[in-house]
Amino acid sequence: MTPRVVEPPARLGKGVSVYPSATAMVWQGEGHLHEAVAVPGVRLSPGDALVEIELSTVCGSDVHTVLGHRSAPTPLILGHEQVGRVVALGRGGAKTIDGHRVSLGERVVWSVAVPCGRCTRCRRGLPQKCVNLQKYGHERMRRGWELSGGFATHAHILDGTPMAAVPEDVPSEVLAPASCATATVAAALEAAAAITPLEGGLVLIAGAGMLGLTAAAMATDAGASVVVSDPLPERREAALAFGAVAVADPRVAADAPGGLTAALIKAGGRGAAPTVALELSGAPAAVRSLLQTVDVGGVLVLVGSVSPGPDLAIDPEQLVRRLVTIRGVHNYAPHHLATAVRFLAEAWQRYPFAAQVGETFPLAEVDAALAAAGRHPRVALRP
Secondary structure, three states, rough: OOOOEEEEEHOOEEEEEEEEEEEEEEOOOOOOOOOOOOEEEEEEOOEEEEEEEEEEOHHHHHHHHHHHOOEEEEEEEEEOOOEEEEEOOOOOOOOOOOOOOOOOOOOOOEOOOOOOOOOOOOOOOHHHHHOOOOEOOOOOOOOOOOOOOEEEEEEEEEEOOOOOEEEOOOOOOHHHHHOOOOHHHHHHHHHHOOOOOOOOOEEEEEEOOOOOOOOOHHHHHHEEEEEEOOOOOOHHHHHHHHOEEEEEOOOOOOOOOOOOOHHHHHOOOOOOOEEEEEEEOOHHHHHHHHHHHHHOOOOEEEEEOOOOOOOOOOOHHHHHHHEEEEEOOOOOOOOOOOOHHHHHHHHHHOOOOOOHHEEEEEEHHHHHHHHHHHHHOOEEEEE
């Protein structure tokens, strides 16, 4: 039975009993199936919140973890893309990114990362790289923070977690990825726009998964002409629905039919070169291709290279003479989550975000959901 009742309200800020018990799907390591663990209560510190999860989506990093492609501490509750409702608050309550005091029953999304707000990086404006950073869906399950990931019926939101209220009319399938894919794209586009304007520019995106499709829509809304490169025909077709002017198949020669040259000509005219290139696939070949293709004075933003890969050979003379900037984006700052929510609330009916979430599995079938994740930009879990 999915837990629906939290009591007793008189003890908020101390121990909070959950009845029936909250359930977390716990992963014990590579080669193991998830196990359901009951969490009958939580201890909320001042500023904490308890959220009943409405829907979680499966990120590619969750899949990479269970396949052993990236290390992770265990036991672990995976999941960091979700939307839910606040059902209990610690003493003093909690606030959203914009300072709004959260109410019981309010629908929210929250950041993947919990910065301390005090370290040197936080003070430098890099809370996403906090020295003391904690991340939902990435931390070992421990006493006092048992509900630390999205693959559960409830999540324990720690004080200091960037949180955003979300509209009631936006589907959960649209909102759940806000705390990863959408906010990350907002950070990537901000990094690019700091070098060269998006409006009137030509943006080339490598990869048409959830990140790439979101980037196509956000860049289009910012006034750019967008070209998307992806080897899968169904993903290239989806990119056109998300605002791309043209698409390219990276498996064919650039000057062949369906190649990159024709796509760039369609989007920007003969001789056009992208002023912004976004690498969202993680493929080393895509990094090399974008670096060679980006225009003089342009910027290459690397987002997909989150696992160790081969060294990238760069001729420093080319960077100097072509005035090219290379930037890396990993995680995001709190204001990027707020940007993501505003964008989705305004754009979800113009772009088919909900359709990008394919199969929806019961929470208990998390292993089946992870196995199916490669067949669609996102699959979902519903408690």
